[in-house]
Amino acid sequence: MFGWEYPPHILGGLGTASFGITEGLHAQGDMEITFCLPKPWGDEDKNAANIVAMNCVPVAWRDVNYDYLKERLGNVMSPEYYYELRDNIYADFNYMNLNDLGCVEFSGRYPENLHEEINNYSIVAGVVARRESYDIIHAHDWLTYPAGIHAKQVSGKPLCIHVHATDFDRSRGKVNPTVYSIEKDGMDNADCIMCVSELTRQTVIKEYHQDPRKVYTVHNAVYPLAQELQDIPRPNHNGKEKTVTFLGRITMQKGPEYFVEAATMVLHRTRNVRFCMAGSGDMMDQMIMLAANRGIADRFHFPGFMRGKQVYECLKASDVYVMPSVSEPFGISPLEAMQCGTPTIISKQSGCAEILTNCIKVDYWDIHALADAIYSICHNDSLFEYLQTEGKNEVDQITWEKVGLWIRTLYERTINKK
Template identity: 75%
Template sequence: MKVLMFGWEFPPKIYGGLAVASYGITKGLSLQGDVETTFCMPKPCGEEEQFLNIIGMNQVPIVWRDVNYDYLKERLPSYMTPEQYYAFRDHIYADFSYMHVNDLGCMEFGGGYPSNLHEEINNFSVIAGVVARQQEFDIIHAHDWLTYPAGVHAKMVSGKPLCIHVHATDFDRSRGKVNPTVYAMEKNGMDHADCIMCVSELTRQTVIHQYHQDPRKCFAMHNAVYPLSQEYQDIPRPDHSKEKVVTFLGRITMQKGPEYFVEAAALVLKRTRNIRFVMAGSGDMLNAMINMVAERGIADRFHFPGFQRGRQVYETYKQSDVFVMPSVSEPFGIAPLEAMQCGTPSIISKQSGCGEILTNVIKTDYWDIHAMADAIYALCTYPSLFNYLQEEGKKEVDGITWEKVGLRIRALYEEVLKNYGK
């Protein structure tokens, strides 16, 4: 089975959870043995793992250029050969000469989330038409609203079925203050999709009720975690017998509920001063949180180490006694699973999709700062509770694998293909 997949980010360039999920899903599919995935992204860095085919949309020509072979060998990156370039050039299907292209007839991409993001999304969808005409595939899979227009265009060009993956909706990102342009793009993708995979039942219900989708084509497809590498397993856990560490790690933005973490911390610190709180990450609410910590008089117990990446993330988990994710609206939330892998008990909000598959965590409402504070205090004070959730949580998460997710997605592909066109 051949899958044409559209995604906006992929490791090692990680801007958020979308890259992590894209890697896990494609890796899980590769372990099925008979699934070949071609992953199209705006601007690869060339260091992506080679268990799947990577197409950089910034190397696909949309305007015909008479370019000689030797020049192409100099200009193209390692993941694109001159032969592939010529194959794409032969499938240009319309006159795009009015668009801004380089000397190879390709469009440039900034990568990540530049100020002209909507323009890049549109350009990406234009190129998807050329790719869909040139590639051989059975089914299309598009991740999140950024690539839904590309998925829809590829379906129109090829006549192949479209699966879209909802990692979050604008209702989650905006706390209800929905951007009408983004909503329209999300709904258009869902309307054209033959199958909608949602990262949780929570998200599935949002898709059904807020985007008015047929429940029969909407499926909960929970995320998973990669097995912890030996490098990260070997990171030592420091002795915190005298002073505990409680951590928030993620985007410091409205969706993640950082203010509730600060309020809960202030309540805990009225009962004991033997706990330090860490808010790791960056975001539009960072300065507001620093000010809030100062206003609450707890700045001497609070740390803001900034954005964490790669090994730093796992060092942060290992150096923590408790991980807290107080999200206001979290479609899934992989971070608690990663923390539990590292032996760090987690507290999550009841408004988190991962809570649907996790048992050995403490769940509170995001707004219930008293319950959150009680849970933090209990985990830092009672060794038996800490040890139980540490051991059982790790066992639970070790069984939540991307290979199982890949198996479920492959089965869903088969179902869509069987019913397509009926």
Template identity: 80%
Template sequence: MKVLMFGWEYPPHVYGGLATANFGISEGLHAQGDIETTLCLPHPFGDEDHTFANIVAMNCVPISYRDVNEEYIRNRVGNIMEPELYYRLREHIYADFNYMNVNDLGAMDFAGGYPANLHDEINNYSIIAGVVARTLDFDIIHAHDWLTYPAGLHAKSVSGRPLCIHVHATDFDRSRGKVNPTVYSIEKDGMDNADCIMCVSELTRQTVINQYHQDPRKVFTVHNAVYPLKDEIAAIPRPDHRDKEKIITFLGRLTMQKGPEYFVEAANMVLHRTRNVRFCMAGSGDMIDQMIYLAAQRDIADRFHFPGFMRGNEVYECLKSSDVYVMPSVSEPFGISPLEAMQCGTPTIISKQSGCAEILQNCIKTDYWDIHAMADAMYSICHNESLFSYLSTEGKREVDQITWEKVGAWIKELYLRTLGWV
């Protein structure tokens, strides 16, 4: 089976959880042994892992004819696209796009990530999808999140192949219900015209059914998973914090969806009971200044650290150095970071309003707004060695069984159903 997949970010260039999930799904599909994935990305850098997917650089796909020789292409973009593929794609330009801002290859540049002109980039990406869909051979289309739904729809209209969309989050999650009408319309158009909708949790599935008015028969829950720890990460020992200051960590985007203010308020309650604890608030976002001010306002700034955005090994080093990991999200479609924390042997507290709460047992779950329960859980883990040891050991054992290979098997089953091959 051949899959044409549209993604937006991919390791090692990680801007959020979408890259992690996209890589894991590619890995899980590859593990099935009979699935070939072609992954389209707006701006790959050439250092992406091609083990699990053939990567098409959308910023190198020609949409206007340019008479360039093979040597020029190799010198220009040889590390991210082979001349042979460039020439194949050039044969399927379907309109005159010279009026657009194309470069010397007849392709469109992308900033990568989430620039200010994001909606323009989404539209341009969908235009380029038409050339790709006319050129490549595939059985089914898989589009990740609203950023790529227009591209998936264009590919479907060009090829007649069925479209699966993967809902990693909705605007109801990101905005606490105050949806952006433009984003909502893109999301709903993708859902209305998809043949299969995959949601990262039952929580998200119900949002899709009830808020986007989708037929439940085409909406399925596909929980995320976690990669095995790399050997060099697994080899890092956990520091022994017994009889020393404890470290409680929040790691994520500092936005209202993630509930950072509840973490600070619960921390304040813990610090009224003990001063033998420090709080790490790792990440960036539009609420970082507000959180720094709130910590100062509560007179606990001397107990708080704001190390900023972390990526790669930094994340795991931070988690292994922590005694407790907390994810107090107000609305979390899934949330991979608690799985990563538990994988590191770090006892974890999550909000009941998170999708991963549906599959995790060996952690503590509280309502995001219940700062009293959250503070009690933080304090208990730090001061009860038996509880710490149990959550550390059993949490790791549980998460080690949640693999992308199992996710890939379920997605393959959904592909087969959508194609009518079973």
């Protein structure tokens, strides 16, 4: 399995989904997963997968002393595994910018030279693919498709790719031709394409011209809340100010401006509501200015990027969670909000709208409907209680184990076809 992020160091939904899928597959009881990651930190949960640090895989021979190697690799990789990988170097990569161990450095993020990192990652994948034994290859999102293709060329094993988003979602249609070509190349070479929603599946078939017979919908899920997260108290807001939250990347794809406009309309009807836009992104300054221009800055909060426990504290402190995404392949955060007992409003243009019923769905552009829904949940106790109880009951049935079982079925079909 090739991925780009993994908890606890996540930058978005990709890491959360990768972990959930790995856990769901591990729950089958007879599956061994090698998860390749550009730059692990050593504190990842290795219960479900053996994590390979791609920044510690040698692509050029170096005569390195065992003790020095042990010190340099720390708890990220064993010296024995490093030596095994060194025996699988397949070309002379000394022309590359390598460190003293003959390894490529990765940022583990989304840097300006991202395309260079993607290419380097695929080169390193060739060494790992020659060392490991496996039945199937699974590549997450466009960043790892070239690595997946390389592993397939090396081994002849079938390739599954997981489409968590396409550039049509990220760019509102202003597609980057380089990204599109990487995505299409991955899809053309894949034996099985898994999409996080039917919405995404149709994009893959129509915009990337893929055979519908190899394209499947695999909806995301949530894992049960850990006890420490269950123990976070929910403040009682009865008779007090209500809190309405947007939590995600503050980018064009997520529709943050519709949240601000709807907030303005709600605040024309009542001043007893506060709005929280948690997250970071290239539209953050623009949203701060928009809130100021609309005269609602005193009711608006921008706490910045949140991770781990902070996310759940924020969701539990909220009376309403809103995801007004313009184009959302799936969207795990509404499931997390409902899990916390927070009534949720989502756009009809999101993949999770296909599987959720106990939430309110509006068109992302319909700020009147969005404002009405926010106002109603904040002022109608019976609606709040219904969405709180039924939403949580619904999401508790959407598990990664079920997703893992479906992916396993797709693996078996793909291997048998091959």
